[in-house]
Amino acid sequence: MKKNLVQLDRVLAGIVLALSFFGVLMVYDSSVAIAIRDFGNQYYYMREQLKWLGVGLVAMTIFARIDYHVWRAMALPAVLGVMVLLLAVFIPGFGIRALGAHRWLNFGFFVLQPGELAKFVLIVYLAAWLGRKEKDQLGAFLLLTGSIFGLVILEPDLGTGVVIVGTACIMYYLCGAPGKHFALLVPVIITGIVILAFASPYRLRRLTTFADPNSDPLGASYQIRQVLLSFGSGGLTGVGIGKSRQKYEYLPEANTDSIFAIIGEETGFVGTTLVIAAFSVFVWRAFLIASRAPDTFGMLLSSGVASWVGIQSILNIGAMTSVVPLTGIPLPFISYGGSSLVVLFAASGMVLNISRQRKP
Numbered sequence: 001m002k003k004n005l006v007q008l009d010r011v012l013a014g015i016v017l018a019l020s021f022f023g024v025l026m027v028y029d030s031s032v033a034i035a036i037r038d039f040g041n042q043y044y045y046m047r048e049q050l051k052w053l054g055v056g057l058v059a060m061t062i063f064a065r066i067d068y069h070v071w072r073a074m075a076l077p078a079v080l081g082v083m084v085l086l087l088a089v090f091i092p093g094f095g096i097r098a099l100g101a102h103r104w105l106n107f108g109f110f111v112l113q114p115g116e117l118a119k120f121v122l123i124v125y126l127a128a129w130l131g132r133k134e135k136d137q138l139g140a141f142l143l144l145t146g147s148i149f150g151l152v153i154l155e156p157d158l159g160t161g162v163v164i165v166g167t168a169c170i171m172y173y174l175c176g177a178p179g180k181h182f183a184l185l186v187p188v189i190i191t192g193i194v195i196l197a198f199a200s201p202y203r204l205r206r207l208t209t210f211a212d213p214n215s216d217p218l219g220a221s222y223q224i225r226q227v228l229l230s231f232g233s234g235g236l237t238g239v240g241i242g243k244s245r246q247k248y249e250y251l252p253e254a255n256t257d258s259i260f261a262i263i264g265e266e267t268g269f270v271g272t273t274l275v276i277a278a279f280s281v282f283v284w285r286a287f288l289i290a291s292r293a294p295d296t297f298g299m300l301l302s303s304g305v306a307s308w309v310g311i312q313s314i315l316n317i318g319a320m321t322s323v324v325p326l327t328g329i330p331l332p333f334i335s336y337g338g339s340s341l342v343v344l345f346a347a348s349g350m351v352l353n354i355s356r357q358r359k360p
Contacts, residue, residue: 063350068297118164257319290354
């Protein structure tokens with residue numbers, strides 16, 4: 001294997017670094033007001049993001065150097081471990097409850113969001129298992145994916161659940177599953193998501209807001225109206241970096257879920273187009289690496305990471321542009337958040353390792 005090693009994919013590595021350092025700039029820019037309000041330090045969120053960026057760079061370097069085949073043996077204990085972590089968010093004193101959700105674990109010196117780790121771990125497990133091409137995998141696939149999805153929904157976090165299910169289904173398709181399975185899967189998944197949306201009052205409000213953004217301008221519709229005001233203010237080239245008005249506590253979640261709106265306001269159509277192009281290049285390169293992978297395991301791993309980043313980017317940007325209902329998920333590599341950033345860097349490092357072992 002060693003003699004077949006080639007140089008890692010510099011384009012993918014460059015896109016990851018460019019998006020992440022741009023993210024640090026935008027996290028600082030979008031969080032100045034709330035950082036001063038909550039911590040008396042305008043650099044607080046930028047400092048934290050830089051810290052996790054450093055951890056992420058170390059993780060990406062390590063994963064890029066470790067032969068990706070090592071993770072096959074760790075897939076089962078990893079997926080069992082992440083299910084335990086998803087349950088642990090409900091343990092008083094260990095799990096953190098915020099904004100009505102149980103999505104975080106307090107380890108003292110850092111806070112972990114198991115839902116972010118679940119995306120990566122499920123990709124590794126499915127790549128190891130689906131690559132064996134066993135007969136009648138549909139039932140087991142539904143059970144495993146449904147279990148992870150169910151635990152995430154309990155937090156509750158429908159946006160992360162949709163990313164997990166979408167990524168898993170693409171991987172299942174790429175492993176060569178029969179077309180009739182998807183004839184069954186698609187309506188079941190769509191029906192399930194619709195039922196979950198209507199079963200929860202706050203999700204139902206998001207749906208009604210999506211259908212009519214003017215229905216409750218000071219309540220459920222407030223965030224999307226502020227988002228659209230941000231884009232409208234940005235125009236073609238934006239108002240300029242650092243000159244956003246919406247970041248002064250007009251736009252909710254400005255440094256996390258809504259950061260793309262701040263990008264739109266400050267850099268305009270040109271800036272947002274470049275960001276979308278960068279995500280498109282990431283997905284293209286990851287799928288290209290998958291097509292050149294030396295085995296099915298590597299192909300599924302790289303395809304899974306490409307699908308994950310692609311789906312999550314589409315959902316976040318789609319929600320910000322009112323193409324899909326608000327989902328409450330971060331923009332990969334850019335939004336503030338340590339768990340998301342470090343896990344994405346680790347996954348990117350694994351894809352980079354696959355790129356070094358392409359077919360001769």
